[in-house]
Amino acid sequence: xxxxxxxxxxxxxxxxxxxxxxxxxxxxxxxxxxxxxxxxxxxxxxxxxxxxxxxxxxxxxxxxxxxxxxxxxxxxxxxxxxxxxxxxxxxxxxxxxxxxxxxxxxxxxxxxxxxxxxxxxxxxxxxxxxxxxxxxxxxxxxxxxxxxxxxxxxxxxxxxxxxxxxxxxxxxxxxxxxxxxxxxxxxxxxxxxxxxxxxxxxxxxxxxxxxxxxxxxxxxxxxxxxxxxxxxxxxxxxxxxxxxxxxxxxxxxxxxxxxxxxxxxxxxxxxxxxxxxxxxxxxxxxxxxxxxxxxxxxxxxxxxxxxxxxxxxxxxxxxxxxxxxxxx
Amino acid sequence: xxxxxxxxxxxxxxxxxxxxxxxxxxxxxxxxxxxxxxxxxxxxxxxxxxxxxxxxxxxxxxxxxxxxxxxxxxxxxxxxxxxxxxxxxxxxxxxxxxxxxxxxxxxxxxxxxxxxxxxxxxxxxxxxxxxxxxxxxxxxxxxxxxxxxxxxxxxxxxxxxxxxxxxxxxxxxxxxxxxxxxxxxxxxxxxxxxxxxxxxxxxxxxxxxxxxxxxxxxxxxxxxxxxxxxxxxxxxxxxxxxxxxxxxxxxxxxxxxx
Numbered sequence: 154x155x156x157x158x159x160x161x162x163x164x165x166x167x168x169x170x171x172x173x174x175x176x177x178x179x180x181x182x183x184x185x186x187x188x189x190x191x192x193x194x195x196x197x198x199x200x201x202x203x204x205x206x207x208x209x210x211x212x213x214x215x216x217x218x219x220x221x222x223x224x225x226x227x228x229x230x231x232x233x234x235x236x237x238x239x240x241x242x243x244x245x246x247x248x249x250x251x252x253x254x255x256x257x258x259x260x261x262x263x264x265x266x267x268x269x270x271x272x273x274x275x276x277x278x279x280x281x282x283x284x285x286x287x288x289x290x291x292x293x294x295x296x297x298x299x300x301x302x303x304x305x306x307x308x309x310x311x312x313x314x315x316x317x318x319x320x321x322x323x324x325x326x327x328x329x330x331x332x333x334x335x336x337x338x339x340x341x342x343x344x345x346x347x348x349x350x351x352x353x354x355x356x357x358x359x360x361x362x363x364x365x366x367x368x369x370x371x372x373x374x375x376x377x378x379x380x381x382x383x384x385x386x387x388x389x390x391x392x393x394x395x396x397x398x399x400x401x402x403x404x405x406x407x408x409x410x411x412x413x414x415x416x417x418x419x420x421x422x423x424x425x426x427x428x429x430x431x432x433x434x435x436x437x438x439x440x441x442x443x444x445x446x447x448x449x450x451x452x453x454x455x456x457x458x459x460x461x462x463x464x465x466x467x468x469x470x471x472x473x474x475x476x477x478x479x480x481x
Numbered sequence: 482x483x484x485x486x487x488x489x490x491x492x493x494x495x496x497x498x499x500x501x502x503x504x505x506x507x508x509x510x511x512x513x514x515x516x517x518x519x520x521x522x523x524x525x526x527x528x529x530x531x532x533x534x535x536x537x538x539x540x541x542x543x544x545x546x547x548x549x550x551x552x553x554x555x556x557x558x559x560x561x562x563x564x565x566x567x568x569x570x571x572x573x574x575x576x577x578x579x580x581x582x583x584x585x586x587x588x589x590x591x592x593x594x595x596x597x598x599x600x601x602x603x604x605x606x607x608x609x610x611x612x613x614x615x616x617x618x619x620x621x622x623x624x625x626x627x628x629x630x631x632x633x634x635x636x637x638x639x640x641x642x643x644x645x646x647x648x649x650x651x652x653x654x655x656x657x658x659x660x661x662x663x664x665x666x667x668x669x670x671x672x673x674x675x676x677x678x679x680x681x682x683x684x685x686x687x688x689x690x691x692x693x694x695x696x697x698x699x700x701x702x703x704x705x706x707x708x709x710x711x712x713x714x715x716x717x718x719x720x721x722x723x724x725x726x727x728x729x730x731x732x733x734x735x736x737x738x739x
Contacts, residue, residue: 207566207738207739210566210569210570211569211570212565212566212569212570212738212739213738213739214738230572230573230574231572233570233571233572233573234572236570238566238567238570238571240563240566240567240570242563243563243567244562244563244564245564245567246492246496246564248495248496248499249495249496253495257488257492258567258571260484260485260488261485261488261489261568261571261572261573262571262572263484263485263572305567309571315570
């Protein structure tokens with residue numbers, strides 16, 4: 154069963170003051186997210202991540218294409234009963250306390266008078282806000298607001314949870330807590346769809362990721378596939394190697410970086426870790442600290458996909474620049 | 482549906498009663514009603530008339546200020562602070578949100594008007610040393626004041642959906658002022674001799690909210706009861722106008738993107 158599905162989802166905003174022209178922020182986006190998956194939507198600022206989330210939540214209407222939640226049209230309000238949402242940089246009502254706000258959210262989902270205080274108390278405890286539950290929200294720090302946002306997103310025990318930049322504003326402890334919370338939710342069979350530009354979060358949490366740039370899908374796949382596309386090269390770290398050892402290993406390496414007593418050598422992709430390299434290490438009596446195969450990271454993948462487009466864009470603009478004098 | 486509207490209305494009420502501006506306005510209104518006692522004591526023979534006129538006018542003016550100042554922020558504040566994302570991502574229909582907001586502010590105004598009415602009757606009791614049957618007449622005027630608030634909140638809510646708070650306040654206030662002189666404007670059209678001008682004033686008379694028929698403060702002060710026909714027609718007119726305003730606000734809000 155699909156938790157989330159978009160088919161050729163397109164969104165144009167009309168910009169300009171007098172003569173409004175359409176500006177495409179999402180271009181024929183097609184995605185499928187299975188129930189129980191942790192799916193990451195990655196992309197630089199302005200890539201269309203938040204617009205995608207807003208269309209799925211009925212806050213913005215698509216220009217073309219369809220968006221479905223749990224096999225229902227995203228605009229069908231009944232689909233929202235099973236959905237939780239944490240907006241980017243959430244903002245809540247200053248005059249309410251955390252407990253009052255959570256009770257308000259619970260009431261909107263129609264939780265019974267009996268279930269409401271139990272669920273509110275449990276979630277505030279879970280995100281570490283139990284002691285601050287009677288404090289007005291205007292006195293909350295950014296991190297506390299973010300935790301409250303996550304708590305309210307779970308108030309209806311949703312099947313699908315949308316998190317827009319969930320780690321933003323959190324300190325390292327808070328980030329770890331939220332990471333663990335997301336993993337716990339996954340264990341409980343929840344579908345989590347989150348947008349982020351913090352790649353390490355996606356790397357730690359996601360089963361699959363999609364990369365968006367300028368509103369277009371640049372890549373989508375399982376993290377295992379993306380991150381295990383093969384060994385790029387091998388990295389060797391030596392301690393206090395002699396100058397001769399470094400010189401002898403030079404022809405096999407693509408880069409040599411010295412940090413204090415240690416030297417990090419990256420072997421050329423084509424030179425593989427062969428006996429000759431190891432023989433040189435032994436011959437010059439260099440102390441081997443580590444030896445690691447270098448795989449593609451999500452960051453590399455991201456930069457490769459987004460970088461491709463940037464290059465083609467700059468090529469295009471260069472072409473336009475060179476062609477324009479002719480047309481004039 | 483009813484439960485969600487009730488939740489939003491109660492939340493709006495809670496939000497409104499925690500606004501500092503509300504307390505300032507109530508205090509000012511009560512001070513003005515209190516000062517009416519002083520005017521009444523120095524007005525020979527027309528003390529009661531003075532007190533009822535000043536007291537009811539205070540309730541109308543300060544209630545109107547509350548309706549405008551809180552009403553214009555009902556939707557725009559939710560959009561500016563992005564709290565609307567949180568509400569509309571939940572199983573809340575947009576029309577439920579608008580109706581809930583409207584009812585929440587009306588509840589606030591009802592409670593505040595009751596407090597000011599309490600203050601007014603305390604002042605009346607202080608001056609007259611007794612309260613009789615004729616003292617129930619100001620309640621008719623207060624009912625008409627509440628009908629005016631119902632229309633003003635509807636206007637403020639509609640403008641709040643399409644404009645900024647400052648412009649919303651300006652438009653609502655302008656329509657309130659024009660609405661109070663619609664009878665005169667229509668008369669001016671009839672007397673002008675120009676058919677086009679007459680038609681324009683007739684159109685304005687029927688399209689714009691007509692507040693002139695709701696002004697019964699002076700009648701109440703003179704001890705004249707409002708005819709039952711006016712009571713019924715005023716109520717029906719306010720209900721119809723509010724329904725149109727809320728429907729327009731819902732239509733605009735349904736198409737908005739956040």
